[in-house]
Amino acid sequence: MGPQSTEMEIPRLAAAKIGNDVGLLLAKLHATGSLLNNKALADYGLRERSFSVLTLACSGLEPTQRELADFLSLDPSQVVSLVDDLEHRGLVTRAQGKQDRRAKIIVSTAEGRRIHNKARAGLEECEQTQLAALTEDENAQLRALLKKALWGSEPTRR
């Protein structure tokens, strides 16, 4: 369907003022990125979002569904669907919250971690493709700026 080449010609319309609009730039880069990411993740039966959930389940941070919803900017009901899917496939399980019995903690299974590692490798490749125009430094810079824009200063450096 779309152009598969690594080459990316500068569209005529990029000259418009709106070519400086952060909102549009984010939307565009996000759109093209999602396309690539979802394509890469399809091999593992995952999509961008289920991968995010799986990643956080694998993180050891023991996120609750509410935390997932907030962090991923999703409606809680969407998290239910995502977790349902991952759980049915045996990649994560719902554990009872420790302090709060209403909450469900999402943790990965061994199989979930296995799939996750494979998928992550594929994704990194994919990400490099998307940001091929940037140098290693610029790549890191972009990440840092996005994080700072989102959460102010830098997150707890460790």
Added chain:
Amino acid sequence: MGPQSTEMEIPRLAAAKIGNDVGLLLAKLHATGSLLNNKALADYGLRERSFSVLTLACSGLEPTQRELADFLSLDPSQVVSLVDDLEHRGLVTRAQGKQDRRAKIIVSTAEGRRIHNKARAGLEECEQTQLAALTEDENAQLRALLKKALWGSEPTRR
């Protein structure tokens, strides 16, 4: 509903590896930004996308609908809806393509430019809110990196 404060606490989950995932960072910043932008544009009966179309219609670049679809990463049928709406409200008109009579060139009306100027002012304010954590330099840097990631090197400097 949501938190209206300018303060943004660093979520616990940001510590996860995925906090470095460019895809997620883009999705998140884009999501929060869209929310703010759409809220700001609602005063003018616009949304992020209709504003983008209006902006390009005002740009003097005489974009065709096909170009709009490509540039905004939309399906051509979505552009039809957006232009229909703007046209019904007298903000843009469809002009016949010059070389290609199949194509329709979208140009703004005087009223369209009036609304656009007002809306743009509101949006800039909004954008500053979103990127409040960044310095002026970082703000420019972010734009430059996003553009480079999208289109390689820098677009025609002028």
Added chain:
DNA sequence: TACGGATCATTGAAAAAGTCAACGATTGTT
């Protein structure tokens, strides 16, 4: 302790957005 309001995950329904194939008109190519 018991009450009341708030929060969590879940469900289901309604609205919005996205995807896709088909069409007439037009273009460019052979």
Added chain:
DNA sequence: AACAATCGTTGACTTTTTCAATGATCCGTA
């Protein structure tokens, strides 16, 4: 002249988003 390709448009279909309602649980307060 014939052919395939492209542009805008329409309509059907699927997916995603949004939202209100619910039972269970938590927390603050009387």
